[in-house]
Amino acid sequence: MREIIRITVSLTVSCLIAALVMGSVFIITDKAKRHNEQLNIQQTMLGLLGYGKDTPAPSDLEFYTIYRYIIEDGEIKTLGYMVPVGAEGKDSYELVTIDLAGQFVDRISLDITPESASEPPERKSALKSVLKPPKKFVYADATIIAERGDKRLAYLLPGEFPGFKTFIHVMLALDPTFTIIGLDITEHEEDPGLGGEIQEDYFKNQFKGKSFERTKNLTVVKEPLPDEYKKYLVAGKGEGLSKGIVDTIRTKYLDRDIYSLTGATISSKAVTNGVKNMINKFAYRLNILDSVIERQHIPVAF
Amino acid sequence: MPATTKTNPQLLFNGILGENPIFRLALSMCPAVGISTTVMNGLLLGIAVLFVQVFSSCTIAAIKNHIHPRIRIPTYTLTIATWVTVIDLVLAAYVPEAYKQMGIFVKLIVAFAIITMRLETFACKNSVNASFWDGLGMGLGFLFGMMALGFVRELLGMGTLFGYDILGFRPLLFFILPVAGFFCVGFMMAMFNYIELAVNRKKRG
Numbered sequence: 001m002r003e004i005i006r007i008t009v010s011l012t013v014s015c016l017i018a019a020l021v022m023g024s025v026f027i028i029t030d031k032a033k034r035h036n037e038q039l040n041i042q043q044t045m046l047g048l049l050g051y052g053k054d055t056p057a058p059s060d061l062e063f064y065t066i067y068r069y070i071i072e073d074g075e076i077k078t079l080g081y082m083v084p085v086g087a088e089g090k091d092s093y094e095l096v097t098i099d100l101a102g103q104f105v106d107r108i109s110l111d112i113t114p115e116s117a118s119e120p121p122e123r124k125s126a127l128k129s130v131l132k133p134p135k136k137f138v139y140a141d142a143t144i145i146a147e148r149g150d151k152r153l154a155y156l157l158p159g160e161f162p163g164f165k166t167f168i169h170v171m172l173a174l175d176p177t178f179t180i181i182g183l184d185i186t187e188h189e190e191d192p193g194l195g196g197e198i199q200e201d202y203f204k205n206q207f208k209g210k211s212f213e214r215t216k217n218l219t220v221v222k223e224p225l226p227d228e229y230k231k232y233l234v235a236g237k238g239e240g241l242s243k244g245i246v247d248t249i250r251t252k253y254l255d256r257d258i259y260s261l262t263g264a265t266i267s268s269k270a271v272t273n274g275v276k277n278m279i280n281k282f283a284y285r286l287n288i289l290d291s292v293i294e295r296q297h298i299p300v301a302f
Numbered sequence: 303m304p305a306t307t308k309t310n311p312q313l314l315f316n317g318i319l320g321e322n323p324i325f326r327l328a329l330s331m332c333p334a335v336g337i338s339t340t341v342m343n344g345l346l347l348g349i350a351v352l353f354v355q356v357f358s359s360c361t362i363a364a365i366k367n368h369i370h371p372r373i374r375i376p377t378y379t380l381t382i383a384t385w386v387t388v389i390d391l392v393l394a395a396y397v398p399e400a401y402k403q404m405g406i407f408v409k410l411i412v413a414f415a416i417i418t419m420r421l422e423t424f425a426c427k428n429s430v431n432a433s434f435w436d437g438l439g440m441g442l443g444f445l446f447g448m449m450a451l452g453f454v455r456e457l458l459g460m461g462t463l464f465g466y467d468i469l470g471f472r473p474l475l476f477f478i479l480p481v482a483g484f485f486c487v488g489f490m491m492a493m494f495n496y497i498e499l500a501v502n503r504k505k506r507g
Contacts, residue, residue: 003372010370014377018384025388029395036398191339194478263475 038118041171045156048173048182049146062147063156064302067123068140068285071097071131078105080137081289082123084114084301093117095130096298102288104296143282145302152176152302157282161274163188164195164266172275178212178283183275195267203268205233206258207275214255215279220269225259306428310435317439323416324447324487325494330416334448335483337407341464344452347407348445350389352438354411355420357385359437362425369426378421379412386411416444451486 051057069080078097085094093112097105112126120139131137144156157172169187174180185199197203202225210218232249260268293300308316321327324334338344358381362369369377390408393401411417420440425433456462459477461469476482 007370007372011373011376014373014380018380021384022387025391029391032395033391036394036401040398040402191478194475262472 041158044171044184044186045144045146045173048156048171048184049154050182058148060148061153064145064147065118066143066145066289067117068142069127069137070140072136072138074134079140079285080127080131082110082117082127083289083293083298084117085299086301091301093126094298095127096289096292096296098288098292102292104292107296107298143286147302154181155282155286157278158186159274159278161270161277163190163198163270164264165189165191168198168267168271168274170271170274170278172278174279174282178215178279180207180210180215180275180279183207183271185271190264190267195261195264197261197264198267198271202230202233203258203261203271206253209250209254212279212283215276218272218276219257220260220265220272221257222260222265224262226253229253229259306424306432306436308432310432313432313435314439314442317436317441317443318446319443321440322443322447322494323440324444324451325491327416327419328487328491329419330414330444331487333410333414334451334487335480337410338448338451338455338483338486339459339478340456340462341449341452342403343407344448344450345445346404347410348441348448350404350407350411351414351417351444352441353389354382354385354408354414355417355441355444356434356437357389358382358417358421359425359433360430361385362421363428363430363433366426374422374426375418378418381421382414382417383412416440447490450490451483454486454490455482 045063046052046057049057049061051061064084066084067082069082071078071080076099078099081096081098082093083096084092086092091114093110093114095106095108095110097107099105108130110126110130112122116122117126123139127137142158144158146153146156154176155174155178157174158169159172160167160169162168166189167187168185168190171184171186172180173182183204185204188196188198190196190198228245228249229252232246232253258268258272292298306313317323323329324331333347337347358378361381362378386408390405393404393408420436424436428436453463455477457468458474459472459482460475461467461472477486
């Protein structure tokens with residue numbers, strides 16, 4: 001009996017010590033870690049818009065985030081959009097609910113500042129105070145609108161879809177006509193050397209410049225990637241290639257389908273279909289949201 | 303196993319050659335086969351294991367007298383998990399560049415047989431100093447093994463080394479797949495054994 005107690009006590013003590021060490025390290029590093037993650041996302045966003053070390057982003061570039069929630073009230077489902085409102089921009093958030101047929105339902109002011117809106121728990125508590133039970137809500141996704149002056153520059157859509165193994169996380173940049181500006185794979189677990197190549201320039205840059213109409217019937221072709229096209233895709237803005245050639249290659253391949261990766265057709269198809277779905281759904285939802293905002297005269301920031 | 307009588311350099315080389323974790327002890331085969339598709343992957347996982355092994359070995363060697371013998375294995379697992387978490391958090395917070403590359407590897411390490419085995423057979427019976435050298439040797443041995451596997455698989459599978467194009471074409475895509483990892487490990491193990499045989503024969507003959 002004494003042995004059992006001794007074992008129990010020493011196991012508990014070891015666990016407590018380990019928990020104490022891990023907990024204190026977590027508390028010390030948490031802030032820096034989250035800061036890094038934010039920075040990472042920011043860099044991805046700027047990178048997709050074509051800003052980097054050499055071309056710093058202009059000072060009037062602003063980002064506004066819309067959060068979409070699915071609200072359940074018994075049997076009835078509605079979509080709730082948390083949109084930033086206020087004339088000078090970042091003042092507060094408003095919850096705009098729209099039913100599944102696209103009709104406006106309600107708008108409610110939320111007690112949350114844009115700084116704290118980027119934290120999921122803060123959003124949850126703000127929503128809880130206006131959506132009383134039995135109403136339930138689930139987070140769906142976020143959309144970031146990039147704006148310069150008063151003009152919408154781009155939409156940035158973080159998203160995920162199933163790949164060959166697990167989910168592929170991407171960030172997609174669209175211009176106001178839903179033409180793809182850029183695609184970045186932020187997280188994936190595809191096989192290195194096969195499906196893992198989706199993060200390489202010569203695959204993801206194939207999506208650049210595809211128009212909204214073109215993406216609707218975009219498919220994957222199992223053909224070897226032409227050499228000149230590969231050179232163009234890898235060179236980014238056409239470094240090492242003369243201006244004339246870059247333009248001819250771009251127009252030549254602009255309307256082509258996506259060339260499949262060698263030995264990774266499933267991953268290639270997953271990305272292509274995922275991107276297609278994201279754009280389609282987003283365009284549909286944004287049109288509804290925009291028309292509701294216009295009709296209800298919601299003073300949105302973007 | 304009583305306390306070791308080997309000197310520090312002997313302990314170091316024991317891990318790299320005599321008891322190489324991958325080729326001689328055949329431990330931690332899952333990561334060895336799964337991750338060693340490129341030299342870079344091998345290098346990063348190797349570095350991650352090296353740190354966790356050294357830290358865990360030293361910790362266990364320092365507190366070995368306070369561990370109840372019945373619960374030594376849970377204690378080892380706890381120690382490894384603690385170090386893995388600490389390294390993961392610190393890397394993420396202060397070295398984000400390295401974390402982008404190494405993040406996924408560090409989290410894998412908790413379940414590595416080689417680390418637990420070294421704690422059980424060595425660190426819990428020896429001094430902190432000896433455990434440090436043993437951990438360093440084992441870590442380097444693992445790193446060496448992973449890089450050797452990665453070298454062969456990346457060169458034959460993708461025709462590249464460290465991501466740079468060497469051959470200009472892909473000789474055998476098959477080598478990237480996990481199955482090929484077993485073939486590579488098998489061949490290298492045979493090579494190691496053969497070299498040992500040859501050396502012993504020379505000594506005797």
